[in-house]
Amino acid sequence: MKDIGFQLELLTEGKASFYAPRESESDVYIPSTKTVFYNPVMRLNRDISVLALRSFRQAGNRASLVADPLAGCGVRGVRFALEAPFIDRVEMNDLNPLAVELQRRNVALNSLSEIVGVNRSDANVFLSAHSGPGRRFDFVDLDPFGSPVRFLDSAIRSLRGGGLLALTATDMAALCGVHSAACRRKYFSTALRTEYCHELAVRIVLNTLVVAAAKYEFGVLPVFSHSSDHYIRLYVLLILNLRKADECLRELGYLVHCFSCFHRESHRGFSPSVPDVCPMCGGRVGLSGPIWLGRIFDQSFIKQMQRQLLILDGLDPRLPRLLELTILEHDAPITYYVIDRLTDRLNIPIPKTVEIFDALSELGYRVVPTHFHPKGLRTDASSKVLSEVVLGLSAKKSVGK
Ligand SMILES: C[S@@+](CC[C@H](N)C(=O)[O-])C[C@H]1O[C@@H](n2cnc3c(N)ncnc32)[C@H](O)[C@@H]1O
Ligand SMILES: [Zn+2]
The missing domain is CATH 3.40.50.150 (Vaccinia Virus protein VP39)
Structure with missing residues (x-):
């Protein structure tokens, strides 16, 4: 050549x-x-x-x-x-x-x-x-x-x-x-x-x-x-x-x-x-x-991408999760919270992410993860409500120790 x-x-x-x-x-x-x-x-x-x-x-x-x-x-x-x-x-x-x-x-x-x-x-x-x-x-x-x-x-x-x-x-x-x-x-x-x-x-x-x-x-x-x-x-x-x-x-x-x-x-x-x-x-x-x-x-575009993903072989293994996350967040409120940032500011231990999701859902708020950050969540709860939820869970965690 x-x-x-x-x-x-x-x-x-x-x-x-x-x-x-x-x-x-x-x-x-x-x-x-x-x-x-x-x-x-x-x-x-x-x-x-x-x-x-x-x-x-x-x-x-x-x-x-x-x-x-x-x-x-x-x-x-x-x-x-x-x-x-x-x-x-x-x-x-x-x-x-x-x-x-x-x-x-x-x-x-x-x-x-x-x-x-x-x-x-x-x-x-x-x-x-x-x-x-x-x-x-x-x-x-x-x-x-x-x-x-x-x-x-x-x-x-x-x-x-x-x-x-x-x-x-x-x-x-x-x-x-x-x-x-x-x-x-x-x-x-x-x-x-x-x-x-x-x-x-x-x-x-x-x-x-x-x-x-x-x-x-x-x-x-x-x-x-x-x-x-x-x-x-x-x-x-x-x-x-x-x-x-x-x-x-x-x-x-x-x-x-x-x-x-x-x-x-x-x-x-x-x-x-x-x-x-x-x-x-x-x-x-x-x-x-x-x-x-x-x-x-x-x-609908992402769902179509999911269908195409099933047809094609050998694509990046991160793709199914990425598409799933973007479907979840497609109509969620703009910007997300990162739990560690919140707990750092409040100076408290980090509760389990799943507990935060459950607590917000029980209060009637929408909460979804985001592909942008592994510890991110999008919610229609205010930052005040979110902080109270995180503080409450963190206090329970300390008492349980
Ligand atoms: C990030 S690389 C492209 C990589 C490619 N798309 C891929 O997926 O592998 C950017 C390319 O743009 C070319 N490039 C930079 N300025 C350019 C210009 N003004 N016009 C045409 N090509 C340009 C560079 O030579 C380089 O090959
Ligand atoms: Zn403020």
């Missing part, structure tokens, strides 16, 4: 066999040091992408033309072609010539030259070339290093009305309130360092997407979101409809969070009046926003 300038190894993922840069077993994985990108940790991300694409089609949508504009070694695009066989064409693209060479080899290796195209261009140029009538994609999967924002406009313009946009964001320091200037710059939003910052991260990216889409008269329908490993991922239908775009803008707003009693409240609107101290305890509050305050999951 022609020398590509670095060592290759043959790997498999899903139904694809593919070449990727060889990993020495002792190497710590550092993506930015690679000549061409392949990150095995992102396998779950790609598995879900395949499930989402199949569910999109199964829900009766046309899913013929698919784009992988930041394709790296091309494993994602190759998997789309093999694992979503209804596709007519996948266009892969990357700016890195070595990535493009590897994509070519991987397309040939899987005998997909008839249906998978390989392009070398800036992703915005590539997507813009598909922004005209008849050339638009049904599904675009944006999987950048860091933030997807610089590709949003061209991705939206390259999608047909009713198309599906998937995006990854790995810039969690900006989205979780560690680098607030970066969050303002990229997303024109304020993040908060709270226990539910990963959910806020999803909502910040959605805010940016809603604003970007509205100017092209697209409204959005988020069908699936998840936070896994070191990234977040969104799946959003773009609906070409003025009224839907306006409706989505009305779902934007702010979240007030109390750092003392964990109270939180949301306020819709561009410039709503928000409290500057906690209305419950008078404590210091933080403000996050603008963020998307609407739903971030669609139950």
Whole structure:
């Protein structure tokens, strides 16, 4: 085989066999040091992408033309072609010539030259070339290093009305309130360092997407979101409809969070009046926003993903539980509580999570877990009620000792 300038190894993922840069077993994985990108940790991300694409089609949508504009070694695009066989064409693209060479080899290796195209261009140029009538994609999967924002406009313009946009964001320091200037710059939003910052991260990216889409008269329908490993991922239908775009803008707003009693409240609107101290305890509050305050999951889409999961073999073993959790939380109140944070603040031992769920249910409150955090719970009980429940259970536990 022609020398590509670095060592290759043959790997498999899903139904694809593919070449990727060889990993020495002792190497710590550092993506930015690679000549061409392949990150095995992102396998779950790609598995879900395949499930989402199949569910999109199964829900009766046309899913013929698919784009992988930041394709790296091309494993994602190759998997789309093999694992979503209804596709007519996948266009892969990357700016890195070595990535493009590897994509070519991987397309040939899987005998997909008839249906998978390989392009070398800036992703915005590539997507813009598909922004005209008849050339638009049904599904675009944006999987950048860091933030997807610089590709949003061209991705939206390259999608047909009713198309599906998937995006990854790995810039969690900006989205979780560690680098607030970066969050303002990229997303024109304020993040908060709270226990539910990963959910806020999803909502910040959605805010940016809603604003970007509205100017092209697209409204959005988020069908699936998840936070896994070191990234977040969104799946959003773009609906070409003025009224839907306006409706989505009305779902934007702010979240007030109390750092003392964990109270939180949301306020819709561009410039709503928000409290500057906690209305419950008078404590210091933080403000996050603008963020998307609407739903971030669609139950019927996730159920379809569950059905697709039963059909496909060899996907990530975390998937059944992830989908089950997102079904549970799809219509639950926004933001979640993390029990350890609460007990740390109250300076009490941690009661069993199941006891907290039971106690809240007995009091008539809704309570569900969240995939965002293993110790997280969403409830319509106030932070005051939750604290009282946790204090009561903790006191019982101490007496029982
Ligand atoms: C995170 S990797 C993609 C990984 C791939 N989607 C996968 O699942 O394995 C991001 C890729 O974007 C490419 N890239 C970065 N900036 C780009 C640009 N402006 N236009 C096109 N490709 C770009 C990089 O060369 C890299 O291969
Ligand atoms: Zn408070």
